[in-house]
Amino acid sequence: MTQSSADNAKQILLDVFGYNEFREGQELIINQLCEGRDALVVMPTGGGKSLCFQIPALVKPGICFVISPLISLMKDQVDALRACGVAAAYLNSSLSYQQQNQVLNDMHSGQLKLVYMAPERLLRPDFLSRLDNLPINLFAIDEAHCISQWGHDFRPEYALLGQLKQRFPDIPLVALTATADYATQQDILARLQFNDPLIAIHSFDRPNIEYLLIEKYRPLNQLANYLDEHKNESGIIYCTSRRRTEELAEKLRVKGLSVRCYHAGMMIEERQSVQDLFIKDKVDIVVATVAFGMGIDKPNVRFVVHYEIPKNIESYYQETGRAGRDGLPAQAMLFYDPADAGRVRSMLEKNTNEQQQRIELHKLNTMVAFAEAQTCRRQVLLNYFGEYSHKSCGNCDVCLDPPKSYDATEDAQKILSCVYRTGQHFGMGYVVEVLKGAQTARVKSLGHDKLSTFAIGKDQPVEYWLSLLRQLIHCGLLMQNLTRGSALQLTEAARPVLKAEQPLYLAVPRLKLVKSKDKKRLLSNFSDNNLFAKLRQLRKKIADRQDLPPYIIFSDVSLSEMSEIMPTTESQFLNISGVGQIKLKKYGAEFLTLIKQYEEQL
Template sequence: MNAFSLAENKIWPTDSLAVLTEVFGYSSFREGQQQVIEHVAQGGDSLVIMPTGGGKSLCYQIPALLREGVTFVVSPLISLMKDQVDALNACGVPAAYLNSSLTRPQQLQILSAIRHGEIKLVYVAPERLMQPDFQAKLHEIPLALFAIDEAHCISQWGHDFRPEYAMLGQLKALFPQVPMMALTATADHATQQDILHRLNLDQPKINISSFDRPNIRYNLVEKFKPLSQLLTYIKAQNGQGGIIYCGSRKRTEEVAEKLKQQGYKADFYHAGRELAERQEVQDAFIKDELDIVAATVAFGMGINKPNVRFVVHYDIPKNIESYYQETGRAGRDGLEAEAMMLYDPADIARVRGLLEKNNNPDQLRVEMHKLNAMAAFAEAQTCRRQVLLNYFGEHQSKPCGNCDICLDPPKSFDATEDAQKSLSCVYRMGQSFGMGYVVEVLRGSQNQRVKEHGHDKLSTFGLGKQQSTEYWLSILRQLVHCGFLQQNITRGSVLQLTEAARPLLKGDIKLTLAVPRIQPLSSKTTKSSGSSKLAFLDYDKALFARLRKLRKELADAADVPPYVVFNDVTLAEMADLKPRSEREFLEISGVGYTKLEKYGSPFLAAIAEYEDDY
């Protein structure tokens, strides 16, 4: 742990734009960043809500360099701390973390460096920060700022409430002169107000950036044969890296094994694996040695990997906040990315059953509300981005043009006859069987179970043999969604008719349904998202590949993830502009003085050699 020696005699720029340019290598702030940074640099409190990849970290990292003293950053995961510290050290910023992954001598060394003013940012867990003996040490050193990352964990209305975070409200009373910043990517209005109240922020500057991630395409398909659908989708990604979120540990293992059998560099991640194994999977993924990770929600909060190109939800999340946060791990570099969900309405009933085991009625009410909002998003027939942003209080008047609904609007048809066939079949089977078996009878299956029940003698037997299993499953699901059928959870989800089915069966009313959507959109149908960074898509692909190889070699030598050297956007700009001098190299987005000194020579040499070869 010698990175903090960089702090010796270091003189930092005295204004925010100079720090942004000289240290982090960016030429301009994103909307809202500079106002928050300067407010905090002058000693004010703030609440910052920005989407994943929107530049939240700079909002506290720059004030940390502008203010005297040490900034303590509260972070929930060891992996997240390590990623942030690696990235800061690569930019020449003296940063460290204190957690259980360090030996006692290493921790003592860092504490000594903090006392001697050799470290500017320290990442800690909330439990450590609130320990009385640790706080006694804080009273002995100059403090610049407290930054509370993942601040939604503080709120009882948040989707990831953590009791240990609630203790952080005591910091204002203990250190009233130290400014505090709360940061999160996911917080609705109730959560925002709860964060402000629980942290006792003093006249905070509130910055709520757009929740929109225009470079991410949202895509949803009905789940029929999920493994087959997934493999078709993965094949279309042409070797790009991605995360597949699954609803159970067992499923992550099954999915990863199937992907390995198909020749993909894949592995699984869940809390049931040994810590060392989980760390190995995560390290391999962020170092581009694994392409795909099948994981539970335990994976991802600590992933600062900018070039994740797709996120798949094999099962529906419990709330929109989780969905937004998990899909936000795609395309952090601003380039095009996809979020694809396989959706079966029966999953809502399954998740609802799990939530109902919560003995806290107040928490259960919150969780049910959030699950219902998630179901509404999945079943929407209007622009998904509008539904998503509306949930967070951001209203867009125009459809986005970059989701499955916009790119391939739902087609409707007169489904009266098909609905009558379905409802009649359910009725004649005594309303005692589940969806899958009803489809077997409709399609005229000759299996043993059908014959044993005598259902091959029903007038509805085989009425739907011209259509596929997936087609009839979609029709039945829509009839449930429209209120003509219900699934009785207490009886194994058997289908039963509702009163609303009577006039439909009698022909007194007509019914229009959506044509079933079975496969995801082809990537070729993606429209430009309008992200300014997508302008780099005409860079020199051969040079880009050469620079990626060089980046991997340098990253492996330093034992850091490739993106700590440079992210894909920076490499794309190099491959586009082909800088030949240090001055031109500094003009590339993401190149500061420290990275110029560390990496300028090998990258400039590689670009010159490439130019000479061609």
Template sequence: MTAAALSKTLADVFGYASFRQGQEQVIAAVQAGQDALVLMPTGGGKSLCYQLPAIMGDGVTLVVSPLISLMQDQVESLQTMGVAAAALHNGLDTEQQHEIMQDAAQGIVKLLYVSPERALQGYFMRQLQQWPITLIAIDEAHCISQWGHDFRPEYGQLGQLREALPNIPFMALTATADAATEADIVQRLHLHEPEIFKSSFDRPNIRYIVEEKYKPQKQLRDYIAKQKGASGIVYCGSRKKVEDLAERLRNDGIRARGYHARLPHEEREEVLRGFVRDDIDVVVATVAFGMGINKPNVRFVIHFDVPRSIEAYYQETGRAGRDGLPAEAVLLYDPSDAGWIRSMINDHPDEQRRQVELHKFSAMQALGEAQTCRRLVLLNYFNEFRDKTCGNCDICLDPPRQYDGTTDAQKVLSCIYRVGQRFGANHIIDVLRGSQSQRLTALGHEQLSTFGIGAEQSQSYWLSIIRQLIHRGLVLQNIQHYGTLQLTEAARPVLRGEVALQLAEPRINLAVSKPKVTDRADYDKLLFRRLRALRKSIAEAEDKPPFVVFNDATLVEMAVHYPTDEQSMLMISGVGQTKFARYGEAFIDAITAYLDAEDEPLLSL
């Protein structure tokens, strides 16, 4: 496959003029028969990394995916673009499953989607050994890891698939993995010297907002009322809250439904289908409403309760703005919720799992109480260190007061160094504040030069300073070693007094942030609404989700450039040859009619 051929297929099938960051490198690894671990943010184009080579190559690409709804959406989108794709699941009758199996055996199907449970069946693995399989792609690969936020036993056993097919290249893909999860994926899948591709975890189109949780129901209802029918998700910590909030929103005239694991399967499918097809505006859900959401035009995600980990928060907020248009992630945060979350985690019977979750929740709590740019906190957690603030979060839009924090930083950094970089934040704070605890005395840490040098400040004050140093990349919190604090190279010049360090004055009580709401783009909103209505009518006639026709970003581009012929329509991102043949003329007619109506002279009264 030459670069020119890849680019042509990218344009003809997917309607894209160029590759996104990292996609070409991943495809090159596939062509060379190498294993790969692909870490790209939600909406970053992970699926294209295996879909494009599958379309252009011989044989079958097997895709292991966690949910039937996710498989169906992917297959439906591919079929709309003229690609031979299928999904094997229990929702099909025996005859349908047999037909798909025959097509896979003959290499007619280019992409075959299955669940991890199906992939691990002995009979199915024996079939795979007879089929022309050229690549195995494991989607949502963080589910493999014991360190991931959504550990699933079946995913953890997928190494058996590698043992059955040792010579087939594997590709593991995820939007969410810290260093521990990344290493676990490689080990559990038995990847052979994989090429590891990491694009930025940054989602610059998402505005991160943390608000003090003081009247949460009113805050939620006021916010949603201002969204004027935009698609959104509200995550709650309990089924009772889901049902209560969904009912209250419906009483306010909002097209809202609840979703949680205890609902009948048919009702869950009905809610998911209604949301994806724009018949429901807001879904109030537990984390059960997870990876199956393949909807590009979610404009906001609200966390009514604090998540248990940054991975969960990132994964869930990442469902907003997948089309690249501006979106918001709002967290209603109450520090007192932390005790409730910790008690739930402490009820877990497995000691190692309990410790992992406690460390991860500490990082999430730190994000909620951060005094530095929220985006920097997120990126730092995934080892993507930056020092430039984003300008698109509540901290950047309403910044706390800064002060020369060099001395405070030196106290913390020196204390971490003098205890041997073997203790966590609470112990460091105890030393700084001169605690007389029995453990501290038994370790002899009351003899350290840093003992008591921060006694004038509170525990919350020093915790804020430590978290800022972690977020700035001067200190590493090692969750694989019980949250011990360790110095990075960036700490050296600060310790030596070679550079000054500006820190945020600790806000011991979280203030309410009220960022300005900006318009999402400069486009013809009336035309956009008309194109959405046309898309909805076409989608309903074809019984498919609207975004499968065209996503919002494509419609926005049409509402900017007004394409009125084939050439100009094919220049719109997301309009390939197959989609133009199906839908192009209808949208050209709608745009032309809209422009002609605008040109008509006004009749005098």
């Protein structure tokens, strides 16, 4: 890359995007792409992947085509680019025939620098012929894990993108993703037929995200309590089924929360409406299936909740990565019930493709191991992606409240005896009813209120016994017979514990949410709250006026810097992260006026 091109890249970074310095690794990737080299980029969500191809697209003459899997992703990035003064467009089914023609005309007249589209359209024979007559400077494949059969979101149409290198061998190709283990990385390289690519694998760590897990007992109440701690914050709650998203959203709405549901079964106009309300801060919470959120750049999502266990660690990592993209503190909360994992496993076992089924079941088992880990969750997560860490993070539930073990022999004997004396015909819920001494009609009709194990566990709450039951299943002392309605049955390993021939140590049941760090202090330790609130109000006013998401005007990080530094001149305003020449011209006067007025009142 020539010195002038390198200088041009830095100037674009400052003038167009408003950043003084490249993030770690960005400059090397940009330089190599500008020199015409292929690249595979694995960089965490919020790590600045988009700039790695957007800046080369602007430095080099010609047009860049960005392959993207979802309409929502395309619109989000194009809106952000246009707000910075970049000539960008997307080409998809959400546009009218006339609008699509306009994009095609702008492509051929040299008026566009970046065009976003899906792989199916790009690879159509008629469109490939069109590409032959265009000055293309780069192909960028976003969410590149979709290419690989080992990836968590394999898409056959993505696998066909290897055609690009055959047809356009001299045009650089960059594949970008936040979630790719070693097998997925190698598959991407092979399928895309790269020529001596730069392989840039960056840290998977997102230190600003606090990883938390709680066992599900009364999930709706637990969720309501959690959301009560996050009032007026943006958040996403993921569920595994469409019906669950609708039911949960309605129950939360009844509780007075600002919430909508989102799933692929809704009409496209309705989905678009929900997404717009969310990214424009007009709805706080979206309860969604995994169909929601891929590639959405909304930076101020403060929490992501998984109401049920995801199918694999890659999905979990990508979905939790939608929290805290602005670098400010955020939380990833997983509500865990082993029964949820059983339901997901049954669904995966219906896959008739044996190889794909084997891959998916392996990935589910790894996700379950993560959920049941007694060691630092961040270590488990990073180790999965080959980034081995031997230091605990201090920012997950296991680090904040390390598991404590105790001699659970007596408690285990109570449970095992109760399972045995009730005939090994019942599930966890009923066994706990007998332990607790519940005077239900069913218990009485079966005569189980006369058993010696009736009410021997009345001194502990339901959640306590459920936690121990799950641990006994994990330890192999009990099994759930799926052919008999998940009835609990004793295994051979239970015999020595029941006979007091060997002690048993289990984890003390964790019945309350782990107390997080002082989130309010972390969020506001570098900003004046009063000015920050006024700046947010102004941003919202401008965003509504222009029908844009507030974060496209300025991010919370930019507003926080403004409230700390309180710039009063244009040159000072340009030193704020995320403020470039275009945004200075568009919004500088209003923000500077507000800051000056605030300063005069101090």
